[in-house]
Amino acid sequence: MVGEEHVSMLPQAPTKIWKAEVNGRQNEILAPSNAILLDVLRDKVGTLGVKRGCDMGTCGCCTVMIDGVPRLSCLTMAFEVQDSKITTVEGLSEGAHLAPIQQCFAEHGGSQCGFCTPGFLIVSQALLNENKSPTDQEVSCAIEGNLCRCTGYQQIIESIQAAAAINRGDVEPAKPASEAHSNPHPSGPN
Amino acid sequence: MTDGYRQQPGKGSDVRVDGKRVAGKLRFNPPGSGGSRPEMKERDLDFIPELEGGNEAQPAGSHLHDKYRTGTTVGKRTPLVDANAKVTGQAWYGDDVRLPNEIIGRILRSPHHYAKVISIDTSKAEALPGVLAVSTGEDAPQKFGVLPVTKDEHAMAVEKVRHVGDLVACVAAVDEATAREAVSLIKVEYEILDAIHDPKKGLLDVDEPIHWRGKYHIGSTNVQKRVFQEFGDRSKLDQSSATHHGKWKFMGVNHGFTEPHAVVAHWDSNGRLQLYTPQQVPHYAHRALATVLDVPMHQVNVIRTYVGGGFGGKSDPFPHEMCAAILARKAGRPVRITFDREEVFWVNRGRHPSHIEVEMYADDDGRISGFEIDALIDGGGFASFGHVTSYYNGVLATAPYELGSFHYTGARVWTNKPASGAMRGHGAVNTRCAIEVGLDDMADQLQVDPIDLRLANLLPPHSKTITGFRITSNGMRQALNRVREGSGWDEKFRKMPLGKGIGMGCGFFISGSGLPIHWDPNNFPHATVHIQIDMDGGVTVHTGAADIGQGSNTAVAQVVAEVLALPIEMIHVRSHESDTSPVDLGSYSSRVTFMNANAAISAALEIREELLNSASNILEIPVEKLILNDRRIYSKRNPSEGVSYLEALHKSQEDKGALIASGAYRTPPMGGVHKGAAAGLAPAYSFSAYVAEVEVDVETGLIKCTDVWAAHDCGKALNPLAVEGQIIGSCHMGLGQVLSEQMVYGRTGHLQNPNLLDYKIPSVHEMPNVTPIIIESCDPEGPFGAKEAGEGPLLPILPAVVNAVYDAIGIRVNDLPLTPDKIWSAITKKMKLEGIDDPQNLPPPRLDFSELQEKLAARSSEHNDRDVRRQRAEDTEPYINGVLFGFDPNTPPEEQDGDWKISVKPTSEQLDNLRLAGSAWSKIEQRKMEDGK
Known part of the structure; x- marks a missing residue:
């Protein structure tokens, strides 16, 4: 791999200030002018x-929402999206609550090893923002850029449809993990 | 850790009617919250077995653990206990471990297939500002490998590089750019050697074998392992009424997990190594690290991060883990190494590229009189799990059918490619595909339905295979019947128009390997689980089982919750660190649920007994008359007479504090005595049957799998949600291998597609509708009857699709994957042969039943009754492979038939007649040569 001619990778490109709103918080970060968005998000x-x-751009794990549109952060230059609003998986929840899409992925087996899950959550949330009642075909088209090696996609589609139903108000969200409050001292049956 | 992260307790944004904010009402598990569900739940009778007074049907009979069922979680669709971490981005995978003061490691990899390393000059790299450590093979002379018998890897090249991408040196620097720059400044002088890429050439003597095993080396070939097995009576095979001869080529496939390998190594202030790695098998990595780094095992703490998919690809101890540790030791700072996707392919350990030849025979009663299998598997540069794979390619084909004879020759050779290793369905997948397609062909020749052919030849529950594997529960028959019904098989098979087809295949896989890889004379258990309950009542479960996304933490939590009748949220599984987790052999061989859940049950039972005793003391009611249910222990007769779980717990804790229990699991002694008898031995086996429907475009050769009916016998689905996830996921992975995935090596032996664009993993559009069907055969030794569901479900999808393609267009292609070009060239070949002009005029195969069909149907219905009785333990007569051929099960068949053989070495006559892989036996070991090399 070492050719005769040595082309140095150093020094790196000059740094500039990168500004963007990530998950509702303004960031001002010093980054190389050729930085990739994925690196900035993960490292800075x-x-x-x-996820990387x-x-x-083949696996979709690094998908983030940029001004409401899902994009692959590994193929996006950070300075290309200067001053935009970026939402990552961490910003999906509604305040302290899991978003329906997160809850449904957890409950319907949409996530096994979980590595592809952030990407899937972003594209499916973007879909549900645009389309309240997607068909299975539309869901498939929305997630076609994301690879999942564990689930075989079927339970992911079920999760997305379940979340859509909750968003529409067709279904009450399942009582979320209220058992977590389980008192080890319960009263008896009388 | 994360700026702008909002999921903190107390930040709720709900607003009350009076306009005040309501703080901290969280919809996800909040830490340290207390009682909001004051009353006990009613017993959930739907999940208590009928023989214990509940409503859960038990068609397969009762189970040892039935009396501990409390209707809490077992059998219920349970979300993974770590799902919330995964959907909020909090799950920490290898590259997410960011320690203070970390530096970045990069690896220099070989550009040559096979070369001697003459010299390495690292001076320029070391001189580069920002470089903190450089290391080469000299720093780690110790060999390691996942199997103790075949340790043939080094952290970095010592003497030789064995494939493109083999590790040569590594560098740690302040940032990635500097590290990459430093790697490019290392000058290596190589002497290029003749590389071998074709496994067939690996069988020949060469001047410079890729590895040298001293006196055990086979000739001077590249044969790493050879296997010969002959069982049964092969003398009458030439009188068979149907024979199938299949010559197969399988390309190598990669696991394709989404998380690239990553590792963080850190020598802490006490000089102990803290190694963070996404490992399926942390314990073997632990052992190898201690060996290579030359430190005692107790000075290494292996911390398993979340694992972003394993499938066997993260189960070897890896050289890059050693590199990180060496660099961190040299630099005195934490080192993080993360792979590019290309490097993942260089490390590989995927399924072996194989040449497999099968000859199969059936007699005029439609009995299978013989399987003759020859498998040459391409191991790549290292042994990895290859020793075992070499056996599995043969022995895992000995069930679920009763065989008249079984003959297997196998060889695994080293080639100058990235090493093959264990991948989901380890060793069994390719041969299974070949024999299931062979059975389909024989059914065609005998003019019978392939499902009936199988139904009439199944081994019953509680029997033995021809090689002596002990079959316990066996749901094969139900699986076949269910997919037949579900798919509408009888209306479709051989009746659909050209281009549409339906096919089926079966599977058989181990549920945990009978012997641990590191054979231990002191009977160390395979799995150990510790349970600890302090005064707060929360149950901490320590297990070393590696949760790689399959949900092993969930399974362990479930069984503990079930036994103690506590909500699953009160069970906290700790499985990340070797410091706190008992030794577990890891997530391979589909052993985790079977062994860990068993260990967890035995630990939980100890706690249960203590709680019951205390309750009995308080209530003055004998233990037998008490019931555990949802955080309470009460009298069977009068439920209002009872104590809460906490009261009983505190009583048990008097004068000793926390309740602590330990449970372990070891497989029972079993198996034959011949050499290699332990390979493929398992405490239980899973069975599966799939039907696949495909559409083949005869104009282009493109195959689309549209529907799959997938029945899998997992004994008892502890968590049907997870089992279905495994079944569908297995379909996805198997479908990739049969239709699109392959590691393509070019003419010069170079891997051409080490990325996810050219390595074609099925996307959502390629996925068929999968109908998972769970069969519960209630394994007598499994936890609550459970067996594996992670690997077995992959096996049947390959042959089911190949058979369906035949049903659609009447062509069998024995070269996976079935890419459109191969199908199209087979179609044109057939058109030329039969003088057809238009592919639309190809004749799809049709079937007229012969007389044998009725005979087989009668036999299978007779066997059906037998199997039901045996499954329910109403018939406990011994049964061995061979009873179908008239042998008495009480005497070994070799005593009843003079031609019955059990042999693991070819005779001198056989030596002249061996097929491809078998020819490895024509060479003799160095120690048997007169002048050893």
Whole structure:
């Protein structure tokens, strides 16, 4: 791999100030002018929920929402999206509550090893923002850029449809993990 | 850790009617919250077995653990206990471990297939500002490998590089750019050697074998392992009424997990190594690290991060883990190494590229009189799990059918490619595909339905295979019947128009390996689980089982919750660190649920007994008359007479504090005595049957799998949600291998598609509708009857699709994956042969039943009754492979038939007649040569 001619990778590109709103918080970060958004998000902003799977836009793990549109952060230059609003998986929840899409992925087996899950959550949330009642076909088209090696996609589609139903108000969200409050001292049956 | 992160307790944004904010009402598990569910739940009778007074049907009979069922979680669709971490981005995978003061490691990899390393000059790299450590093979001379018998790996090249991408040196620097720059400044002088890429050439003597095993080396070939097995009576095979001969080629496939390997190594202030790695098998990594780094095991703490998919690809101890540790030791700072996707392919350990030849025979009663299997598997540069794979390619084909004879020759050779290793369905997948397609072909020749052919040849529950594997529960028959019904098989098979087809296949897989890889004379258990309950009542479960997304933490939590009748949220599984987790052999061989849940049950039972005793003391009611249910213990007769779980717990804790219990699991002694008898031995086996429907475009050769009916016998689905996830996921992975995935090596032996664009993992559009069907055969030794569901479900999808393609267009292609070009060239070949002009005029195969069909149907219905009785333990007569051929099960068949053989070495006559892989036996070991090399 070492050729005769040595082309140095150093020094790196000059740094500039990168500004963007990530999950509702303004960031001003010093980054190399050729920085990739994925690197900035993971290494500088600290949103480690954005995953690096392939570095070439094939797996979809690094998908983030930029001004409401899902985009692959590994193929996006950070300064290309200067001053935009970025949402990562960490910003999906509604305040302190899990978003329906997160809750449904957890409850319907949409997430096994979980590595592709952040990407799937972002694209499916973007879909549900646009389309309240997607068909299975539309869901498939929305997630076609994301690879999942565990689930075989079927339970992911079920999760997204379940979340859509909750968003529409067709279904009450399942009582969320109220058992967590379980008192080890319960009273008896009388 | 994360700026702008909002999921903190107390930050709720709900607003009351009076306009005040309501703080901290969280919809996810909040830490340290207390009682909001004051009353006990009613017993959930739907999940208590009928023989224990509940409503859960038990068609397969009762189970040892039935009396501990409390209707809490077992059998219920349970979300993974770590799902919330995964959907909020909090799950920490390898590259998410960011320690203060970390530096970045990069690896220099070989550009040559096979070369001697003459010299390495690292001076320029070391001189580069920002470089903190450089290391080469000299720093780690110790060999390691996942199997103790085949340790042939080094952290970095010592003497030789064995494939493109083999590790040569590594560097740690302040940032990635500097590290990459430093790697490019290392000058290596190589002497290029003749590389081998074709496994067939690996069988030949060469000047410079890829590895040298001293006196055990086979000739001077590249044969790493050879296997010969002959069982049964092969003398009458030439009188068979149907024979199938299949010559197969399987390309190598990669696990394709989404998380690239990553590792963080850190020598802490006390000089102990803290190693963070997404490992399926942390314990073997632990052992190897201690060996290579030359430190005692107790000075290494292996911390398993969340694992972003394993499938066998993260189960070897890896050289990059050693590199990180060495660099961190040199630099005195934490080192993080993360792979590019390309490096994942260089490390590989995927399924072996194989040449498999099968000859199969059936007699005029439609009995299978023989399987003859020859498998040459391409191991790549290292042994990895290959020793075991070499056996599995043969022995895992000995069930679920009763065989008249079984003959297997296998060889695994080293080639100058990235090493093959264990991948989901380890060793069994390719051969299974070949024999299931062979059975389909034989059914065609005998003019019978392939499902009936199988139904009439199944081994019953509680029997033995021809090689002596002990079959316990066996749901094969129900699986076949269910997919037949579900798919509408009888209306579709051989009746659909050209281009549409339906096919089926079966599967058989181990549920935990009978012997641990590190054989231990002191009977160390395979799995150990510790349970600890302090005064707060929360149950901490320590297990070393590696949750790689399959949900092993969930399974362990479930069984503990079930036994103690506590909500699953009160069970906290700790499985990340080797410091706190008892030794577990890891997530391979589909052993985790079977072994860990068993260990967890035995630990939980100890706690249960203590709680019951205390309750009995308080209530003055004998233990037998008490019931555990949802955080309470009360009298069977009068439920209002009872104590809460906490009261009983505190009583048990008097004068001793926390309740602590330990449970362990070891497999029972079993198996034959011949050499290699332990390979493929398991405490239980899973069975599966799939039907696949495909559409083949005869104009282009493109195959689309549209529907799959997938029945899998997992004994008892502890968590049907997870079992279904495993079944569908297995379909996805198997479908990739049969239709699109392959590691393509070019003419010069170079891997051409080490990325996820050219390595074609099925996307959502390629997925069929999968109908998972769970069969519960209630395994007598499984936890609550459970067996594996992670790997077995992958096996049947390959042959089911290949058979369905035949049903659609009448062509069998024995070269996976079935890419459109291969199908199209087979179609044109057939058109030329039969003088057809238009592919639309190809004749799809049709079937007229012969007389044998009725005979088989009668036999299978007779066997059906037998199997039901045996499954329910109403018939406990011994049964061995061979009874179908008239042998007495009480005497070994070799005593009843002079031609019955059990042999693991070819005779001198056989030596002249061996097939491809078998020819590995024509060479003799160095120690048997007169002048050893």
